[in-house]
Amino acid sequence: MSIVAGCDVGSLTSKAVIMKNKKIIASHLIKSKPRPKDSADAVMKAVLAQAGLTRGDIAHCTGTGYGRERIDFVDEVISEISCHGKGARWLLPTARTVIDIGGQDCKTMRIDRDGNISRFMTNDKCASGTGRFLEVMAKVLGVSIDELGKLSKQSVAPVTLASTCTVWAQADVIKFINSGIPVEDIGAGINTAMAGRVAILVNAVKPEEDIFMTGGVAKNIGVVSTLEKLIGKRIKKARKADPQMAGAIGAALLSWEKVNGNGLRN
Amino acid sequence: MDEFYDAATRLNCQAIRDWQATERPIVGYTCSYTPGEIFHSVDILPVRLKGIETEGMEIGDTYYGPFICSFPKCLLQLAGKEKFMFLDGAIITPGCDGMRRLDECWRKAAEDYKGILPDFFYYFDVPHKSENHGMAWYIEELRILIKKIENHFNVKVTDDNLADAIKVYNQGRRMLQEIESLRYRDDVVVSGTDIFAATVAGTVMQREAYNQALRRWLEELKNRTTSLSAGKKRLMLIGSISDEIELFRMLEENNDAIVVGENLCFGIRHEGNEIDEHGDPVEALGRHYLQSSVCPRMYGKYKERLALLKQKLDAARVDGVVMQNIRFCDLHGAENSLFERDLEAMGMPCLKLEREYGPMIDVGRMKLRINAFLERLRV
Numbered sequence: 001m002s003i004v005a006g007c008d009v010g011s012l013t014s015k016a017v018i019m020k021n022k023k024i025i026a027s028h029l030i031k032s033k034p035r036p037k038d039s040a041d042a043v044m045k046a047v048l049a050q051a052g053l054t055r056g057d058i059a060h061c062t063g064t065g066y067g068r069e070r071i072d073f074v075d076e077v078i079s080e081i082s083c084h085g086k087g088a089r090w091l092l093p094t095a096r097t098v099i100d101i102g103g104q105d106c107k108t109m110r111i112d113r114d115g116n117i118s119r120f121m122t123n124d125k126c127a128s129g130t131g132r133f134l135e136v137m138a139k140v141l142g143v144s145i146d147e148l149g150k151l152s153k154q155s156v157a158p159v160t161l162a163s164t165c166t167v168w169a170q171a172d173v174i175k176f177i178n179s180g181i182p183v184e185d186i187g188a189g190i191n192t193a194m195a196g197r198v199a200i201l202v203n204a205v206k207p208e209e210d211i212f213m214t215g216g217v218a219k220n221i222g223v224v225s226t227l228e229k230l231i232g233k234r235i236k237k238a239r240k241a242d243p244q245m246a247g248a249i250g251a252a253l254l255s256w257e258k259v260n261g262n263g264l265r266n
Numbered sequence: 267m268d269e270f271y272d273a274a275t276r277l278n279c280q281a282i283r284d285w286q287a288t289e290r291p292i293v294g295y296t297c298s299y300t301p302g303e304i305f306h307s308v309d310i311l312p313v314r315l316k317g318i319e320t321e322g323m324e325i326g327d328t329y330y331g332p333f334i335c336s337f338p339k340c341l342l343q344l345a346g347k348e349k350f351m352f353l354d355g356a357i358i359t360p361g362c363d364g365m366r367r368l369d370e371c372w373r374k375a376a377e378d379y380k381g382i383l384p385d386f387f388y389y390f391d392v393p394h395k396s397e398n399h400g401m402a403w404y405i406e407e408l409r410i411l412i413k414k415i416e417n418h419f420n421v422k423v424t425d426d427n428l429a430d431a432i433k434v435y436n437q438g439r440r441m442l443q444e445i446e447s448l449r450y451r452d453d454v455v456v457s458g459t460d461i462f463a464a465t466v467a468g469t470v471m472q473r474e475a476y477n478q479a480l481r482r483w484l485e486e487l488k489n490r491t492t493s494l495s496a497g498k499k500r501l502m503l504i505g506s507i508s509d510e511i512e513l514f515r516m517l518e519e520n521n522d523a524i525v526v527g528e529n530l531c532f533g534i535r536h537e538g539n540e541i542d543e544h545g546d547p548v549e550a551l552g553r554h555y556l557q558s559s560v561c562p563r564m565y566g567k568y569k570e571r572l573a574l575l576k577q578k579l580d581a582a583r584v585d586g587v588v589m590q591n592i593r594f595c596d597l598h599g600a601e602n603s604l605f606e607r608d609l610e611a612m613g614m615p616c617l618k619l620e621r622e623y624g625p626m627i628d629v630g631r632m633k634l635r636i637n638a639f640l641e642r643l644r645v
Contacts, residue, residue: 078637079634079637079638080634082638082641105634117638117641117645
């Protein structure tokens with residue numbers, strides 16, 4: 001059975017997955033480097049080492065992510081929108097709507113039973129509603145991204161951020177810190193602001209259940225639970241693999257389809 | 267093609283330099299509701315103002331403010347930077363509210379940037395309805411415009427000259443329509459990028475010279491046999507005002523797609539119908555420009571525009587429609603949503619792209635969405 005790979009070079013993290021018979025045999029995630037090519041080389045080297053393979057063992061590799069056109073070892077490049085659709089369907093076979101919050105954008109998609117995209121929206125206004133927004137806010141607050149997510153549950157009186165603009169929201173957060181507002185209330189306010197931006201995009205694609213979330217922010221329980229309240233629907237969780245790996249998983253699945261002749265893009 | 271690309275992608279193009287050498291006037295205009303035939307009939311070169319070559323927006327932002335479409339702001343920026351100094355006149359038309367405001371913003375900016383206002387600076391009103399009193403109003407506006415041109419440039423617009431100009435423009439219209447029909451074939455031999463460049467060039471080049479160049483190109487196209495469409499998805503590009511050749515190039519550059527039609531106000535859409543060459547030429551111009559309208563600025567015409575679009579989509583066997591709208595362009599923003607609703611219901615995949623006008627701002631994000639859309643079409 002052919003071994004295939006997917007490499008997702010995002011703006012914040014780069015991910016690589018190796019699959020055999022549509023099962024993950026190795027996966028790896030690194031913080032992205034300034035040059036997409038360096039990120040791709042590093043994450044691929046690490047995942048190959050983990051699997052005990054060489055590049056020659058990979059029958060087909062698909063690249064995706066914002067740096068997809070700078071990866072020189074891939075056989076094909078596919079947009080992260082299609083890859084996340086595929087990956088989400090593999091992670092949760094009942095998924096019909098996918099929310100992916102990446103480092104520098106947010107996408108919502110409706111997918112068919114094969115994980116193909118039937119409708120999608122991406123944010124096109126600003127950095128709010130992206131992973132970068134949370135990263136900036138966590139830094140100002142002096143907590144990790146993981147801790148930021150947990151703050152919502154501890155909050156008694158979440159603050160309201162006056163602006164969804166990342167720069168002005170940052171100023172708001174500094175003002176709250178200086179006013180002595182508890183960090184969990186500020187954190188909850190940040191998660192709510194983030195969820196509010198994403199909810200607009202989710203509603204725009206007229207979501208069908210099951211709804212599934214991919215990308216690093218899927219692990220932020222504060223954003224996910226607030227988003228559920230805002231859209232009035234449950235967001236399902238997958239335990240098969242890390243949802244942050246969905247793009248790379250989807251890329252590997254597209255490689256598998258290509259190699260096995262029933263690919264959608266032959 | 268070189269002369270088309272030169273005229274379409276450079277403000278200071280050869281066509282304008284050649285005309286300047288004859289010391290005859292050039293008048294710029296901002297909207298496809300301005301009949302070029304009137305100017306042509308008295309040896310004035312009508313040049314549609316383009317926003318290309320804009321670097322920065324400090325003048326545009328100062329007089330317009332931030333919450334407005336970036337196309338008219340680019341025009342003001344270019345005017346302030348003395349890029350339109352070749353103009354002897356400018357006609358401002360209320361194609362939309364942003365474009366209407368160009369009249370007052372350009373005048374105001376000229377108080378601070380001396381000499382940027384052309385000697386002949388005229389606001390040409392265009393009604394939003396084409397029936398009855400709307401048509402009478404538009405024809406009246408045409409007659410006033412003619413009178414103003416006659417007085418300022420010391421010329422006489424006669425019925426005979428105007429009728430001749432209509433004939434010259436109709437020749438070009440027929441050829442553009444013939445080129446358009448080449449896109450309806452299974453094997454399309456010409457790229458959307460080339461066709462758009464040729465169409466935009468027509469808004470700059472002297473019309474007889476343009477017709478000659480178009481004739482040569484058409485003959486060459488008829489002899490082409492190599493298909494550019496084999497294995498590609500056939501796209502139509504519609505939406506906000508755009509003179510950007512690069513937008514077409516971006517859609518076609520990966521060899522996954524070919525643009526087989528567009529519905530843009532710089533595109534072929536106004537060239538579809540010939541102007542009546544009999545009777546009162548001013549009334550004929552009025553009927554053509556106001557009644558054959560396909561712009562969402564016109565009230566009560568949505569169904570007509572949808573039907574026309576559907577007809578073009580069917581004729582060119584389009585696989586998907588890319589709907590772009592410049593941020594704050596309410597007219598196309600709203601109409602794109604209606605088109606998307608109705609075309610998707612008919613089974614036609616649509617992609618809405620909100621963007622800024624300018625030297626290919628947002629390229630990365632636009633490419634992502636276009637790639638994903640093409641992947642959707644390939645399934």
